[in-house]
Amino acid sequence: MRSGTSVVVRPLTPSPSPPRGEGDTWRSLPTGGENARRYLCLFFPQWGLQCVWREQAETRVKAAALFERNAHGSVVAVCSAEAGKLGVRGGMSVADARALAPGLLLVEADYAAYQTRLEEVCAWAIQFSPLVGVEPAGPHAPHAEAIFLDTTGCEQVFRGEENLLRLALEGVRKLGLFARAAYAETLGAAWARARFGSGVRDQESGVRGQESEISALDFLNELPLAALRLDHDTLACLHALGLQRVGELMRQPRAALPSRLGPLPLLRLDQALGTAPETLTLLRPAPEFRVGGSFEYPVRNTEMLFPIIERMMEKLADELDAAGRGARVVECWLFHEVASPARVECLLHRSSASGAHLWQLLRTRLEAELRSGGTLAAERSASILGGRSAAAPKVRNTFAMEIDDRVLEVEEGVCAVAVQVLSSERLSERQLALFERATDEPGRLGLLWDRLASRLGQGAVMKARLEEHTLPECEVLWEQINSKCKMQNAKLDAAEIAERPLRLFKETVAITVDWPRRFLWNGREMRIAAFTGPERIETAWWTQKDQRRDYYIIETETGGRYWVFRRIGDEGWFLHGVFE
Amino acid sequence: MNLTIEHLRSKIQALEQVPFAKPRTYVPSTVPELDALLPGGGLSLGTFVELIQDEEGCGAFTLALRMARGSLARRPAWVVVDGDGTFFPRGNFRGDAEAPNAVLSLEHLVVLRPEAKDAAWACGQVLRSVDVGACFWMTASMDNMLFRRLQLAAERGGGLGFVIRPREALRKPCWAGARVLVSRGRATVLHAMGGCGGDTGRGDTETRRDARWRENEKRDVSGCATPHP
Numbered sequence: 001m002r003s004g005t006s007v008v009v010r011p012l013t014p015s016p017s018p019p020r021g022e023g024d025t026w027r028s029l030p031t032g033g034e035n036a037r038r039y040l041c042l043f044f045p046q047w048g049l050q051c052v053w054r055e056q057a058e059t060r061v062k063a064a065a066l067f068e069r070n071a072h073g074s075v076v077a078v079c080s081a082e083a084g085k086l087g088v089r090g091g092m093s094v095a096d097a098r099a100l101a102p103g104l105l106l107v108e109a110d111y112a113a114y115q116t117r118l119e120e121v122c123a124w125a126i127q128f129s130p131l132v133g134v135e136p137a138g139p140h141a142p143h144a145e146a147i148f149l150d151t152t153g154c155e156q157v158f159r160g161e162e163n164l165l166r167l168a169l170e171g172v173r174k175l176g177l178f179a180r181a182a183y184a185e186t187l188g189a190a191w192a193r194a195r196f197g198s199g200v201r202d203q204e205s206g207v208r209g210q211e212s213e214i215s216a217l218d219f220l221n222e223l224p225l226a227a228l229r230l231d232h233d234t235l236a237c238l239h240a241l242g243l244q245r246v247g248e249l250m251r252q253p254r255a256a257l258p259s260r261l262g263p264l265p266l267l268r269l270d271q272a273l274g275t276a277p278e279t280l281t282l283l284r285p286a287p288e289f290r291v292g293g294s295f296e297y298p299v300r301n302t303e304m305l306f307p308i309i310e311r312m313m314e315k316l317a318d319e320l321d322a323a324g325r326g327a328r329v330v331e332c333w334l335f336h337e338v339a340s341p342a343r344v345e346c347l348l349h350r351s352s353a354s355g356a357h358l359w360q361l362l363r364t365r366l367e368a369e370l371r372s373g374g375t376l377a378a379e380r381s382a383s384i385l386g387g388r389s390a391a392a393p394k395v396r397n398t399f400a401m402e403i404d405d406r407v408l409e410v411e412e413g414v415c416a417v418a419v420q421v422l423s424s425e426r427l428s429e430r431q432l433a434l435f436e437r438a439t440d441e442p443g444r445l446g447l448l449w450d451r452l453a454s455r456l457g458q459g460a461v462m463k464a465r466l467e468e469h470t471l472p473e474c475e476v477l478w479e480q481i482n483s484k485c486k487m488q489n490a491k492l493d494a495a496e497i498a499e500r501p502l503r504l505f506k507e508t509v510a511i512t513v514d515w516p517r518r519f520l521w522n523g524r525e526m527r528i529a530a531f532t533g534p535e536r537i538e539t540a541w542w543t544q545k546d547q548r549r550d551y552y553i554i555e556t557e558t559g560g561r562y563w564v565f566r567r568i569g570d571e572g573w574f575l576h577g578v579f580e
Numbered sequence: 581m582n583l584t585i586e587h588l589r590s591k592i593q594a595l596e597q598v599p600f601a602k603p604r605t606y607v608p609s610t611v612p613e614l615d616a617l618l619p620g621g622g623l624s625l626g627t628f629v630e631l632i633q634d635e636e637g638c639g640a641f642t643l644a645l646r647m648a649r650g651s652l653a654r655r656p657a658w659v660v661v662d663g664d665g666t667f668f669p670r671g672n673f674r675g676d677a678e679a680p681n682a683v684l685s686l687e688h689l690v691v692l693r694p695e696a697k698d699a700a701w702a703c704g705q706v707l708r709s710v711d712v713g714a715c716f717w718m719t720a721s722m723d724n725m726l727f728r729r730l731q732l733a734a735e736r737g738g739g740l741g742f743v744i745r746p747r748e749a750l751r752k753p754c755w756a757g758a759r760v761l762v763s764r765g766r767a768t769v770l771h772a773m774g775g776c777g778g779d780t781g782r783g784d785t786e787t788r789r790d791a792r793w794r795e796n797e798k799r800d801v802s803g804c805a806t807p808h809p
Contacts, residue, residue, distance in 0.1 A: 445657060445711045449690065452702060456694045464669050464686050475670050481690060502641050504668035559764030560637035577668060580633075580641035580718070580744070 040149040041190035042168065042179045046078055047145040048114050052107050054176045064105040067094050077109050111143045122147045122283045127341040128168055129154045130287050133280045139231030146194065148187055148280055157294065157335055157416050187280055188272030192220060192227035220272055221247030228268040234261055287420035291316045298413020305414055310359045312419045317355030320424065326351025329423040332362055335416040344369055347458050347482040350446040351425045357447060364454040449481045458482060470539050471547060472500060499553065501563045501577030508574040511564065521575055527557040607650030617769045622650055627757030628731040628741040632749055634763030643767055644742040648714035651740040655713035656688040659706045663699050667691055700726050707733035707741045718744040727755035
């Protein structure tokens with residue numbers, strides 16, 4: 001999963017003289033402008049607890065709380081509503097919480113895992129918009145609980161914002177999660193509305209009113225100051241001044257705010273109103289080239305669908321060619337009327353602007369996914385937080401046969417398709433490929449690796465790299481064939497190449513050895529005819545794996561040659577490989 | 581070749597729908613004893629070779645790697661279809677392709693780890709490629725149709741394909757260009773097609789001639805009373 005690409009959300013209209021120039025006035029930018037952007041914020045209340053509930057469904061009805069360890073001991077970080085009814089509060093010591101609620105389920109918070117899971121949900125949300133990002137941790141919340149989607153223009157694919165919102169919340173529900181969602185024209189306003197707004201939508205309630213017609217200034221007025229994403233100290237200071245609502249803060253003279261409260265309140269207000277830029281860190285880079293289209297009626301078989309996508313790929317290739325670039329990562333989205341969109345991705349061994357080649361790879365992937373009965377991205381994402389959803393596969397073939405000229409049926413009709421290039425490079429800057437020789441026709445091997453990777457998966461086409469390492473299992477590293485990094489093997493002299501088996505087991509197999517006469521493996525008695533060794537292999541104690549092994553090459557009376565070792569310490573014997 | 585003869589050949593072929601055998605190119609397997617047993621003094625390019633291993637660890641894969649060197653001198657790319665993910669190219673190959681006396685080079689190795697259902701397809705794709713010198717696959721199950729398909733794929737690609745199978749495969753028909761039994765460190769050519777008439781050969785050869793088994797360190801356990809070294 002890639003991250004780190006940033007886009008700057010510019011002010012909606014250029015403002016050479018900011019509206020705050022007069023010192024006392026606040027103005028939000030007009031809604032629905034030509035350059036207006038639309039952000040959808042999905043806020044997951046008590047995200048850590050939701051992760052716990054998702055993994056342990058039986059705990060959902062219990063009073064539960066997350067605790068964290070700090071200098072003062074173990075304290076409750078967040079608690080469920082049931083726990084709150086029993087008097088448990090955030091910041092309370094764990095001992096006190098246990099005293100109040102003896103049956104309280106206490107789980108130590110693992111914020112890193114919660115962040116990873118939120119990123120997984122964010123990746124799932126790419127089906128609604130290519131521009132998605134996780135809420136950056138800030139002074140208001142050290143741990144993210146929301147994701148943002150830049151849905152500008154995407155509503156056309158989903159036939160309106162309402163439909164997009166509904167699909168997003170349905171998808172969240174299928175993941176076993178709970179979210180509050182809200183649209184706005186700035187990130188700050190979307191977050192404030194999703195977190196504190198009264199008219200936001202969640203799984204149980206509907207949207208009240210046309211939110212898009214309410215300006216940020218109007219709805220922010222009534223929200224509490226915490227909606228500005230301020231830190232605890234600033235909030236405490238504002239409360240001490242008697243300010244509770246954002247509107248009350250906006251009635252204060254602007255010029256005096258920074259000197260008394262620091263720059264943050266003013267910045268947050270301007271960001272929420274759209275008069276100051278705010279950066280959204282995207283989970284994935286925005287597509288560089290994109291072609292898409294929608295159908296009048298849902299398409300339900302590959303006989304009709306594939307020619308359309310093929311034409312799109314040709315168009316995409318034309319765009320690439322015109323720009324002098326070749327695609328490295330191509331993505332295809334299939335949008336359904338009701339079901340969640342499905343996604344297929346192709347990584348190329350070498351950049352290509354050939355429509356036929358790109359289509360061949362994409363077709364292989366699509367057919368493989370269809371044949372496998374619904375392992376498309378939309379389905380995989382259902383298992384983000386552990387386990388596939390109970391829903392039936394959205395896409396499956398009706399002919400469990402080999403592909404090529406057979407027509408596959410798509411259970412959920414496809415109403416729109418988008419193909420896009422996520423990564424490209426200049427064709428003229430291409431380096432020689434790994435296996436390319438002067439006598440090779442350019443790209444033939446690359447085409448083969450691409451074809452194999454498309455069908456088998458990226459992780460199934462590997463190249464080996466030698467590493468200098470003490471432990472045998474760490475001496476060979478595997479890289480995907482489409483990895484951009486140049487493989488550099490450790491250079492070894494012939495004298496340094498120790499004899500190693502051609503097959504090395506992933507897990508060593510415990511065996512019973514009657515040294516030096518025989519050993520038992522898989523219920524078979526192997527009588528030892530000869531052996532060589534030992535070869536002592538031991539790792540340093542300061543490394544992660546502290547191992548001391550004596551390796552022997554054993555030849556059995558039947559001619560088999562095996563690589564076994566005796567673990568020094570407990571004297572256990574293990575089979576590690578076979579000299580095939 | 582005379583154009584008239586070629587023209588007549590294609591005409592007859594079109595009438596009879598039977599392809600004529602192309603002139604074969606033989607490459608030495610770098611195992612002289614084995615070459616002596618094979619028609620043409622080596623393996624014919626575009627051949628699928630079946631190695632039957634009498635027991636795990638008897639050296640069939642090592643022999644296959646040695647036999648492929650002649651083909652890899654022409655096309656260095658080689659592929660291992662490694663379904664169970666245990667292939668370990670550490671001790672037998674060099675990372676440096678330019679090294680003198682280089683054996684099979686890791687620089688040109690690609691390892692495929694397909695699911696069981698895709699392994700045959702992957703092997704066929706590799707064999708069809710005209711740029712891959714050799715493809716290796718260890719598998720127990722292979723029906724006649726698949727065998728024939730892979731042989732045809734190898735003929736089309738012009739490289740060498742090696743399938744390593746257990747002893748049980750001896751009872752089944754062979755569609756490969758050559759079938760070699762590897763047992764107790766020795767190889768026996770059971771069947772080899774070559775030339776126009778499909779000559780066969782029989783004989784033995786050492787499979788691990790180049791294995792760096794330290795003979796001077798090798799210890800015979802007969803009479804060894806030490807409970808543990």
